[in-house]
Amino acid sequence: MSTGVSAPPPVVDLRRASFGHLGRPVVTDVDLAIAPGQVVAVLGPNGSGKTTLVTGLLGLSDHLGGTVEVLGTPLARLRDRTRIGYVPQRHTLSGGVRATVAEIVATGLLATRPWWRPAGRRGREAVRRALETVGLADRARFDVDTLSGGQQRRVLIARALVADPEVLVMDEPTAGVDEASQKVLAGVLRGLATSGTTMLVVTHELGALRGTVDRVLAVDAGHLSFDGTPQEYAAHQAERARAAGREDA
């Protein structure tokens, strides 16, 4: 520990943390520290609590116990929420009305300025840069409804990136996206990982993120059931499969 060079403080630091809804815990006793630049996949079956865990970091599910520190600040005292970018799992982007790609992405900047101040040139520049990062700069003025599912997912990523967050939380970014778009999407995530963005990705399948993820968490029945590298996770899965096979025999 006392090597002289102290490790950078973790971006996310959970100690015996529990999260839930309406006072009812869904995930409990989570101990977790995520270092800057790590790309973490959160796996688990439906209803395991993986989404509740990550949305807890965003204040969308209730923090019910233990300590939660994000970016070195206790969660409840984190004022500037745009430091955590959020990519929700959604199917519509604008509700019941038309909106352009740029209009959607610009909403990611609103919380960074006071309510009376209109968007300035710097804001428009940030929108353009975010769209460039996800490869949609040429579609800024398109009606979002005309984009494919994968492109819409990238619009949501751009909306999360536009305020320059220090950590990106994504809920199923590759689910329900056709294979060609999934490739582009994976490329975008790889680019973000290379540039050092800390990411927490809830996902069903690791396949689309192969080579990008450097840590895997598995959540099962409200608890962390695995924490390790993708290689260790593969070995862990194989072990479990073998054990299940022996039981059947």
Add this chain to the structure above:
Amino acid sequence: MSDMLALDFMRNALLAALVVGLAAPLVGIFLVQRRLSLVGDGLGHVALAGVAIGVVTDSSPVWTALVAAVLAGVVIELIRARGRTSGDVALALMFYGGLAAGVVIINKVEGAQTANLTGYLFGSITTTTRSDVAVFTALSAVIVLVTVVLRQRLFAVAGDEEFARASGLPVLALNIVLAVLTAVTVVVAMRVIGLLLISALMIIPNAAAQQLSASFRAATWWAVGLGVVSSVGGVMTSYYADTASGGTIVLLAIALFALAVLGGSLRKAVATARHRHAERHLHEHGPGCGHEAVAHGDHVDYLHDGHRHAAHEGHYDEHADHPSADADPGSGGVAGARTGRHTLGDREEVTR
């Protein structure tokens, strides 16, 4: 025209119609976005109870209606924020309770004659006084100012409440602001088109505007334009045709909606006929996709096997090989160039 403007009550009526036509669609677009189109209708019901209280206590019905509608609007948002399933029933109780109480109280006080009641339910613009118009104009100015300043925030919250909350926007406060704006709009429009029809002027111009625009910004201005044309045009029509102003305004708005649908689909058909789709491919063009990017006016074409592909809606268009050819519409440009591979299969790619 001048005979109409010579009448004092018609000048008041037209001014009231103008401010209502301006304010109602501006607020209504967020209700359409939240898929709460009928909430204005419910607030209108509750406002009638406020009117009744005003009649009973001999105070100005406009102000008592305003208090009732604003309170109801805030309660609705608080119920919605709690997210209980019983919230829906609570709204029904509040809306119908308000309407029923209003009818009972007004009839009790004024006996069997229901002219006053009908006036509030369906509008009676010719009885709008000068001081009413002054109040409506002031309230409308507040509505317009608040929606213009907060429109991006209201847009963000109405479009994706979860993301807005995660990014730190005050979601509940903004929802309450919208509810109060809706309540104020209901009261401003009460004399002009009536409590039972007011929701129409908030929703229908927006539904029409959606047919004509591809951005939220453009849709907002279209809706305001159509709203003003409906309300002012409706009042003028009702003067010459001797019809009820509220109903006339709403029917005119619906006629404009039908025209917008027609215009929107015509424009789409023309646009479809005028451009050529590239062959379908799963590959998505973008920076670093391996195809050479060529700047072309306000967009980028990608050189794909000697063809120039430009993203358009859910597909790629075939753009002319020489920029000069399609820059000059006289030579046929995009429309007149080789029709190439244009099959029914390509047309199916046009989603709307």
